[in-house]
Amino acid sequence: MLGVVDVFSPTAPPRGARGLHRFANPGRFLRLAGRVLPWASGIGLLLAAIGLAWGLFVAPADWQQGDAVRIMYVHVPAAWLASAGYMALASASAVALVWRHPLADLAAVEIAPVGAGFTAICLITGSLWGKPMWGAFWVWDARLTSVLVLFFLYLGHIALTRAFDSPERGYRAGAILALVGVVNLPIIKFSVDWWNTLHQPASITLTGAPTMYLGMLWPLLFTALGASFIFVALVLARLSAAVMERRIRALLAARAEGT
Template sequence: MARNLPVDASITPPPQPGRNLHRFANPGRFLRLSGLVLPWVAALGLGLTLTGFAWGLFFAPADWQQGDAVRIMYVHVPSAWLASFGYLSLAVCSVLSLVWRHPLADLAAAEIGPVGAAFTALCLASGSLWGKPMWGAWWVWDARLTSVLVLFFLYLGHVALVRAFDDPQRGYRAGAILALVGVVNLPIIKFSVDWWNTLHQPSTIKFTSAPSMYVGMLWPLLLCALGFSFGFVAIVLMRTRAAVMERRIRGLLMARAQEAG
């Protein structure tokens, strides 16, 4: 009878990143964990957003130059941040799909696309409402505005590509490639106000220096940003959960049809 010999730790193969990632790709485990997290994330998103809106719209002071029109920023700035963050998360899912074949990455990317496009559209619409009283025009071909418009088209292109093929895997692959190519637009959005002489104001919140915004306006803006972020995550989780359950139901129906045949 063979004996259990001790394993030399020096020759034990190191854990592979792909295997560790696939531990979290089990659909059943994802549904259980997301079901526990989702109510808290949704409640935080709703509570923080309502608190930030109430604070910013009714208690925060108006800007000395822009007046009450500055209150549009409590919608515009968080949606602009999430437009870029959503595309970055889309690119991360694309890397997980192309490199490690992560089973849930394709589904998550397919659901991030429409949500990111909605936040980008909200950013463009609120920016247009803000720009009319400040610049006297609904739209100008400013570097920041144009690059965000390109981001919106990238989102729409990803949504269309993912759903354009009869074979879902081909759609996921094409969408992942487009998402990675479009990442080059993110630094253009971020630094366009520094690289070119634009109408859009520079960033008031930076990691390298203190914010150039009155604290009474900064705190409600941060609350709105956190609320929008939790809301973004909650919507993506709900959509991804629905996509996983839809795939499982479709698989069960196909298996039952094959047995009946």
């Protein structure tokens, strides 16, 4: 079990995890994050601003949905990042459980609120699109319900990691929840194929050509890429703060032991 002070002591990493453990050094991580953060924030803001302006003012309205289709430019990137963020949370949890990487548990703790935020954006903007299109803010459709479950998984992780007196026990319980919750990701992805849903099937897939007009696809790709960079920047900033806060606790503990 990793204590607060142990994190800063040089321990031999398990075999097979040495590459990952290069970034276990807080100083090295903070230097790297400090270099990446301004670029990720700048590129993310620029791409998102271009994509949003393009989607809002230049892209054509849909012949059926009218201008309500413009909600897609914020809804779809948030939906993709809700799932991708959970995959990142589960990956960090797996690394924390298997290799005991000292930054992986902190990464999981810091990814969860950002992922929950993007899932909330997805749910709220989806509701705002659903009202004029379906006549209801909410229906218990398989896609909507599975994304709501994803939101609760994020909230559960946030609550669980903070529910124990010992942070390490909280991290471990949260990691197990995150790994169990991965089962929800294919349900979200394939819900529109497995069940008869109101939610439309995917317009963009990795294997086939997009079924979307290019004038709508480009701004969507800009907002999606921009939102991805912003997500990474938010997690890096939170993780850098968490690393420094951990160091502060370690210094205070060492000082208390010395007195």
